[in-house]
Amino acid sequence: MSDFVLDDRLTRDSELIMPLGLCQLRLLKDSRWPWLMLVPQRKGMSEIFDLAPLDQALLTFETNTVAAALKKTTGATKINVAAIGNIVRQLHVHVVARFEGDPNWPGPIWGFGQAEAYDAARKRDFLNALAENLSS
C-alpha cells in the first residue's frame, strides 16, 4: 500500500473523506449529485478483476457499505455504482445518489455538463450525516 499514488486527475477532482480498509473514500467536487468514489490503494490496478481475490471481496464489501449509507443519508431514488475508467485508468468506483429530475436524470452523470462547487455548510452537513450512517 506504501507504493500507492493517487492519480493526478482524481486528486484534483475529489477530496479525501476517510480511508477504509482497502480504499480511499473520496467526495467529488461537484454538488450537482452526492457523488462518492472508492479508490483501492493498490498500485497498477485498472480493472476490478486485476485485484487479488480477497481485494475483490473487500472492494465489494466497502462499495456496498458506502452505497447503503449514501442511500440512507440522501433518500436517493437510485444509487448508481460504476467502474468505468475510460479517461482515468487508475481503478476507481463511482457511487452516486440519483433523484428523479436531477441534472441528466435518468441518463448517466459521466461526461455531462460542468461541475458545480459545494456550499461549505451543505458539504459539511452531508459528510457528517454520511459518517454517522457509515458507522451505524
Place this chain on the structure above:
Amino acid sequence: MSDFVLDDRLTRDSELIMPLGLCQLRLLKDSRWPWLMLVPQRKGMSEIFDLAPLDQALLTFETNTVAAALKKTTGATKINVAAIGNIVRQLHVHVVARFEGDPNWPGPIWGFGQAEAYDAARKRDFLNALAENLSS
C-alpha cells in the same frame, strides 16, 4: 429462484447466453459494443446492497469472471462495469467492452443513440469465443 421473473424491458433488449450460479448472463441486442448483462435471479432486488451478503459475493465473482473473459475475448481498451438502473429498477449489472474511437468513446454508452442489430455470424463467433474464455 422460482419466483424470479425477468423485467419486460430487459427481456426485450437482451437475450440469454447462459445461466450462471446466481445470475442470468445476457447479451444486449446492440452490436455497437460487446455488451453483456448479469441479472441476479432474485425477486425484488433493486440495489446491490439489497442482496444477501453471500449473493453479493457471488455477484462479484460472476461479474469479475465475465469481465475478465470479455476482456480476453475482445482485447478491449477498457471494461466498463455498472449497476445503474435509473430506468429499469430490477437489479442488473452491465459489463461492456470499450475501445478508443467506439461510439461515444470515452463517454458512457447508456442513453446514447440507437441500438444496431447484430449480424448473425458475427454474434455467433463472439458468443463462441466468449463461452470458450468463460470455461478456461
